[in-house]
Amino acid sequence: MKIISQLFCVQFLASVMAFAQADPTYTNFVRQVQLTNPVVETYLSNILPTGVNDSPMAIKPEGARFELWTVRSTPLNSFLLQSTYVNSFVPVARVVIDTEDPWGKQLDSVSYENPNFAMNKVMPVNTSAMVRRTRADRPFKVYVFTDGLNTTDPTAPEVAKKVDFLRHLQSYGAGGVGDELNRSQAILATPALPQFTSNGVQNPLVVSLSAIAGADRTKLRGEETFSVWSLEDNSVPGRSVPPHKLSTDYLQIWPMTDGSLSGIGANQTIKFALPKVTFHYNDTYPGSQTFAQAYKGELQDNVVGAIIPGSHRNNTSQVPENNVETTGSDFDRIFTSDGRWTIEILTVSPFDTLRLDHVTFNIDRTINVNGNFTTIE
Amino acid sequence: MNSQSIILLAAVSFVAISNGENLGRPPMRKAPTNEELVLRLRQSEKEMSEMKESRPLSTTSDPSVTHQPQDLISSSKILCYNGALTFVPKLAVLQFPQNLADRLKAQPGVRVQNWQDFYAANRSWITTVEVSKIQAQGRQALGEDIAEHIVKCGKLVVATFNGNPISVNPVPVRQPSVPVSNSPTTSKP
Numbered sequence A: 001m002k003i004i005s006q007l008f009c010v011q012f013l014a015s016v017m018a019f020a021q022a023d024p025t026y027t028n029f030v031r032q033v034q035l036t037n038p039v040v041e042t043y044l045s046n047i048l049p050t051g052v053n054d055s056p057m058a059i060k061p062e063g064a065r066f067e068l069w070t071v072r073s074t075p076l077n078s079f080l081l082q083s084t085y086v087n088s089f090v091p092v093a094r095v096v097i098d099t100e101d102p103w104g105k106q107l108d109s110v111s112y113e114n115p116n117f118a119m120n121k122v123m124p125v126n127t128s129a130m131v132r133r134t135r136a137d138r139p140f141k142v143y144v145f146t147d148g149l150n151t152t153d154p155t156a157p158e159v160a161k162k163v164d165f166l167r168h169l170q171s172y173g174a175g176g177v178g179d180e181l182n183r184s185q186a187i188l189a190t191p192a193l194p195q196f197t198s199n200g201v202q203n204p205l206v207v208s209l210s211a212i213a214g215a216d217r218t219k220l221r222g223e224e225t226f227s228v229w230s231l232e233d234n235s236v237p238g239r240s241v242p243p244h245k246l247s248t249d250y251l252q253i254w255p256m257t258d259g260s261l262s263g264i265g266a267n268q269t270i271k272f273a274l275p276k277v278t279f280h281y282n283d284t285y286p287g288s289q290t291f292a293q294a295y296k297g298e299l300q301d302n303v304v305g306a307i308i309p310g311s312h313r314n315n316t317s318q319v320p321e322n323n324v325e326t327t328g329s330d331f332d333r334i335f336t337s338d339g340r341w342t343i344e345i346l347t348v349s350p351f352d353t354l355r356l357d358h359v360t361f362n363i364d365r366t367i368n369v370n371g372n373f374t375t376i377e
Numbered sequence B: 001m002n003s004q005s006i007i008l009l010a011a012v013s014f015v016a017i018s019n020g021e022n023l024g025r026p027p028m029r030k031a032p033t034n035e036e037l038v039l040r041l042r043q044s045e046k047e048m049s050e051m052k053e054s055r056p057l058s059t060t061s062d063p064s065v066t067h068q069p070q071d072l073i074s075s076s077k078i079l080c081y082n083g084a085l086t087f088v089p090k091l092a093v094l095q096f097p098q099n100l101a102d103r104l105k106a107q108p109g110v111r112v113q114n115w116q117d118f119y120a121a122n123r124s125w126i127t128t129v130e131v132s133k134i135q136a137q138g139r140q141a142l143g144e145d146i147a148e149h150i151v152k153c154g155k156l157v158v159a160t161f162n163g164n165p166i167s168v169n170p171v172p173v174r175q176p177s178v179p180v181s182n183s184p185t186t187s188k189p
Helices: A002-019 A331-333 B034-051 B096-103 B115-121 B144-152
Strands: A027-035 A040-044 A064-072 A079-088 A090-098 A132-135 A140-147 A163-171 A206-208 A222-230 A233-236 A240-241 A244-252 A258-262 A276-282 A289-296 A321-326 A339-348 A354-361 A367-370 B003-006 B076-081 B084-089 B093-095 B126-130 B156-161
Touching: A040 B084, A064 A289, A079 A244, A090 A132, A140 A222, A140 A244, A163 B096, A163 B126, A276 A289, A276 A339, B084 B115, B093 B144, B126 B144
Parallel strands: A090 A244, A132 A244, A258 A354, B126 B156
Antiparallel strands: A027 A040, A027 A064, A064 A079, A090 A140, A140 A206, A163 A222, A222 A244, A233 A240, A258 A276, A276 A321, A289 A339, A339 A354, A367 B003, B076 B084, B093 B156
């Protein structure tokens, strides 16, 4: 049984790497809560960023909860990185969320579409310490693997036959990016999801749209958490083991980008130099690129035009950004002939290319010279 | 009178139009409106509701609220001295002399240490007592010699299990059995 707890310690430490590996102001603790009555707590505190430790106490027969904490010295604060319940008969679960955005997904993992899933039951693999993300209007999938459930003995206690599957929702609020988030305030989604009663890789739950709170559904920002929990164990008289989280994964939902351009009016006729044009980009998706392009003619889809100098922005951060860009000095050179021209703002993300705004106008730089020629003999 | 038009700018179009497959970027999509997303959300909720017919539903009482691990700092005993502090379970401190009470509070600006390093640097005022699992559960009292040592050593005493701080629950005090009353029963006249 100690081997099991050792394995869990390895998993804990992998999480620590992302948080406190190179920072000497963080100290890591593993709290083993032995679920006897009353409970007994032991602290393991010589925790290196990587490595393996024996659990201080064997987990049989009552089971134990292992909590991985990291403590910051200045200012003094503690952070729970992971919590796992271990017992000799507790089912095992693994939750993996997949989105159309490959950020945080291992390169050799199955695609979002996962066309051969029905045949080979392969789940995607995410990179540790990277949070999967998607946009407010896009779907995502939740894969769950379960093992150790008793599917043959109808007289087995409920705790051995079923696990709960929970969905929690939490909005970051207007303009929020999830800093200092109190996750204990996440809301349990309704209606409740079905329990799992069989072992193996379950058919993925396809969530067509995030359900986090927000009056404007295009501007959601927050996170959804999916977790598998054991049931409360009352199988032994006089001893009640509370439900424990067996596995969890979460994703971030970011708003749709909007944008506008100003400086040129629709159908305006420009006879001389083009005016300065300003581009406003709001909530650019992390990893996206947003720019304005110009092309001759009326508004059309899927056109490659000339990118307007000074308009291009890559969002290289992990949260949405707002930008204001203006045209550069060589803006005018793009418009090489008279006629109808269109400028449009596009944002390109892993999901699609969206047009945020556009304007179509006229350029008429032809100079008509009217003169009289007379001759004198 | 002759009229003459002079074109000053050459019309050279460099615009390429493609069908969207060779753009080097994902094809364009019309951004959904808020109203469209509201309708899609309702459809999604309907699909979720229909799933309940396949298997029994999960709990609707949130276990993450009722079984949230307690914050490590507030649920631990702090040992702090000489610019360093560490944490042990609250019930791990079996004895502390009153003159060391100020070392059970965090001082500002100190660094957090693991138990082993902190104990090694503070053996002058901390000592440990190894306990068994059943003693930690409160099912067996500590031996008399150990109890006497704890009282007389004059140091802060931390209970350990395999060298790691461990909480020790008090042994329940057995209530003396209530003697059976000998008073005569009253009977109705």
